Amino acid sequence: MNYYLIAPAKTFRQDENQLTYESEQVFKTGQIVEIPLGRQTTLGIITKKVAKPDFATKAILRSLYDTPLPTHLVKALLWLSDYYRCPLSSVVQAALPRGITKNRRKNLAAEQNELFEPNAENPLSAAQKRVIKELTENPANTLLLHGITGSGKTNIYIELTKRTLTSGRSVILLVPEIALTSQLVLNFRRHFKRVTLLHSEQTEAIRHQLWEQTLENDQPQLVIGPRSALFAPVKDLGLVIIDEAHEPAYHQDQNPKYSALRLASQMAKTILGTATPLIADYYICKQHNAIISLDELAIKSATNTNISVIDLKKRADFTRNRFISSPLIESIQQSLDAGEQSLIFHNRRGTAPMTICDQCGWQALCPNCFLPLVLHADSYKLRCHTCGFTTTVPTACPECKNASIHHKGFGTKLIEEELKKLFPRAKIGRFDADTSADEKLDKVYQAVRDGNYDILIGTQMLAKGFDFPKLSTLGVVQADAGLSLPDFSSEERTYQLLSQVIGRANRGHRDSRIFIQTYQPEHQIIKNATSGDYLGVYNYLLKLRAAAKLPPYTFLLRLTMTYKTEAATVKNIQALFKKLRQFATSEKLSQIAITPPMPAFHEHNNSGYTWQIVVKAKSRKDLIKIFDQAEKSQYLHYDFDPYTLL
Ligand SMILES: [Zn+2]
């Protein structure tokens, strides 16, 4: 008889992750099997062969595939569960495709045998060649490729991918959102015949079949997809490339909660490519001499970019329109006359973000989330941007019955209306999350790429992954809008977004004029973003982080509790706080700070009231010790290394 330790896809006890099973058959580590668990059957992954235990064991029912999951993947799953203290069952579930036990008719095209497109050229500049040499020779496991927008990071990715595949090892390329990076994907497709592309629009059946093909293929493979593509069962993973590595999309905020950057570096050599690295990543890579910079444009030309900062407080500049300054209007007109494009950014969707009664102060809030409802004037509906709740606009106040309902603030739909009035003959397009709900996203992308619009208005979606060859005017309606969020990462996010937006114009195709409208022209972040000074921002934020004992100087743990009533939440979280503080004192954990309980940013929603405690620790070990004191229940939620504390 053989005995195996198995990680089931179902939770069976709070404090245990694995169970021992027996079988007459010999299995390999990583094989996926069906096992009895309680009165049900479930799936599990064999993690280890073990000696005969001194307790009775149940028998493995069957194995699903002869091919086991690759060793690097099994190790990574165990690491993830341990490092983030999340149930191993949730990790196993995330790693296996849905409907894996179903028998499906194969309807995928037969696999290509050829890996490379034979005639694809990938010309490299001297600077790019230098970077490739440095990336290849640097012994660090995680490397930061700090390359400005337009420096040709894609060419570098392609070259490194070719080399890794040629050496017989697999490559996973992570992208924040597959549709938004389709130019990157197209570039890869020009060079590689056999690419496994994973994305959220695929059906369960397609995903299952792609996963199966990957598992059963013993050739080196190239997989492109979002963070979950790390779970693709490729043989001998040699390299993970993470494009736009600063993006929040690489943090999964549901169980299993993890950072794809940390997980990737457990699996293989990892390259983080970005123009605006997260402060903490830059700090860590700097300590390991693992930063490689590329600050030369791939397409060099003699074009000029002129950046003007416009103070929103100086209303003399806003005589023609209340949101769009006169210099920006003139520049758009100039671009129109020359047959060129203009891009206008505003990071707020809809028409107006607030609907209130001037008489009694009533505000339209979502009944599920208790967040302000946003007016969408085109459909004349109020919409919640968090849960999608939609309702009609009241004609009178539901509280005081006065006809005194007003809409405050402004979003992209209002900007669109204003621009249509200013430029009635221009072809104007809007591009944000509402566009994708209304129209086929691919069509809009194609129209954007083909240059079918004179003026484009959009949120940050528009700032990502696009190249606009005909662009000559770029305007940011309110650059400091994100700075007011009470979170440690809001300045960093604002810098990233502004840099990305400015990078759209800064690609050396033609002369361009950039207008940054802001209430805070003297703010360090606005100044550094307009001058493209990453190190300026880095040094500024690092000082703030040190003073506030925030990452990279500490590890963070956020504990939240949610109960139906506010009283229950307060009572329970205060008890937890007391317990943790007493433990820290008795264990003499000095390099630790536990903030007293406070309401979460989104304090109240349909499931109740949420309060939070933030624990900061110099060492991750201490953080885990503290965490282990908290009693696990359905009321407690936790987040290691949170990306934001909102
Ligand atoms: Zn009222």
Ligand SMILES: [Zn+2]
């Ligand atoms: Zn809602």
